[in-house]
Amino acid sequence: MADQDGIQDTQKYFVDIPMASEPFTLRGSNSRDWGFKNRLSNIFHHETGKTVMLAIDHGYFLGPTAGLERVDLTIVPLLPYADTLMCTRGILRSTIPPTFTKGIVLRSSGGPSILKELSNEEIAVDIEDAVRLNVAAMAVQVFIGGEHETKSVHNMTRLVDIGNRYGIPVMGVTAVGKDMVRDAKYMRLAARICAELGAAYVKTYYVAEGFDTVTASCPVPIVIAGGKKLPEQDALKMAYRAVQQGAAGVDMGRNIFQSEAPAAMIQAVGKVVHENRNPEEAYDVYRTLKSETK
Ligand code: R5P
16 A cells, blocks of 8 residues: 655646547547457557468468468568568467567367368457467468358357457458459459448458449458468559559468568568558569578
8 A cells, every 4th residue: 555654745736738538540440448459459559450370270270371381480580571460379378478569369169171062160269268378369261152151251250249248359351252243343242241241340351443442441451361471572563553452451372371481571561551652662672582581
């Protein structure tokens, strides 16, 4: 208990200075509670409102994916350059140092492997474990138009309800089936459904035509997945175009960890996302950093 001797008169009321009330500017999130916003701030950088989320959750249905065979050796060195890490709880507990204090986005749905129908997922984590792991968000796959569309949407809405109870945001991950057209019309549909049903933010793919209509019609932030490995310059162009057309950053995996120089690539992506550097400038950064690491 504070020592009651020597209590000083209170004086510093600054009566002429109104108390600051900062708006929370992340798209669609201003009316959330403190813990929820605090977690989102551990994903989206408070100055730029954007994120470079490093996605390494592929093993949840693919097993040991190229570039992720040894997460300890290939991914842990990249952590200083990521704003957020998206992974499974298995990799988190076994391999990611608990001294990593940026946001963890926990892969929270799963079930089928690459050998089965992928849309047949279930919720794959208990909220108590997500709380125990101190995650910034939970990620759930939503298969709009897929065989198990309703079930996957229901997985998301259940996680949203549970997450809201504890102040943990949910990222809706739009999964596009092999037989579906990956265009703006589909992305608008899928992203908007995720947002309407409570996702705090949404991951889609970038589409060359009309991506700005996807971000405009989604009331919460959109981040883009990188998709299959592209030449570095093309991946930087895609990230640049997405951000210029309203994306709040990237959730990028293979185009970083399968790059010839992953540390250089993630830093170049950061230039595009946080500093609005154009793809040519960012590619120069990539080449310079790559040559320095040889
Ligand atoms: C799918 O395996 C995951 O949701 C990935 O996190 C997502 O596809 C992003 O990874 P990539 O940039 O490799 O597509």
